Amino acid sequence: MKALFVKYKSVIKFILTFLLVYTVLSVGYKLYLQFSDGSKFYPDYFTHLVAVQTENVLNNLGYPTQVLPHPDEPSMKVLLNGKYLARIIEGCNGFSVIILFISFVVAFSGKLKTTLFYILSGSVLLYVVNLLRIVVLTIGLYYYPEYKDVLHAVVFPGIIYGMVFLLWVFWVNRFSKLNKKDA
Template identity: 50%
Template structure:
């Protein structure tokens, strides 16, 4: 058993770090969702902020955009020219994707400073791309409502998950190449 453990030590370390980080962050996020409700920032601060920033991006593209609380669905409604187009729900705020990203990077971590800098840069990039993604989805739904399912279920998830995958590849390649060169 000991030889098996030693043989797969790096795999076990990866799994424990990934699961440990993921579970801690998901627990903290669920506490935030349970206790972070606000009447001012409906339905929660982060989702509200994503909707607000998305509206600003849509307006920067020259559209007459607005947002308002969508109470039945605990979300924010996005509008162009007073036409309801999309709901920004908790799942659209990219926090769960960020948690997956962080857990993966931590599980392949090397030096604290390098890991922390990559995590902060990755979070900022994921968040910014998510705002742009939701804005572009809303604009696309305005112009092509007949393609709602394809845009919402395939194209726009592929953007955020594809970018996270590329960040992971960059991190693993960067860490393993440096590690091999140091050995």
């Protein structure tokens, strides 16, 4: 049994580190959501911020957009040209995806400074891609409402998770300690 632990030490370390970081960040985020009362920023600060930024980007692209609190559920309604097209819920703010990204990078950590910089820059990139994903999804729903299910359930999750995968591959191949050991 000891021989197996020695043989797969790096795999076990990766799994335990990933699970620890993921659990700590997820619990922290869950606590943030529990204590976010939505009185100032509805439904919570980050979801509200993504909704307002979506509205700003769409308006700047020439699509008259309004984002309003949903009266019946904790979400923000997106109206384009006065037509209710989508709602932005907590899951749309991208933080669960960023937590997943950070957990993987830490589990395959490299040098501390490089790891922190990659986490910060990768998180910002994921946030921006997620915001643009919502913008393009809203425009897509406006012009092609018949493809709502495919756009929301297949295409746009593929974009954000594809970006996470590419960032992971780049990290492992360029900066992680694992790559340095194999070189």
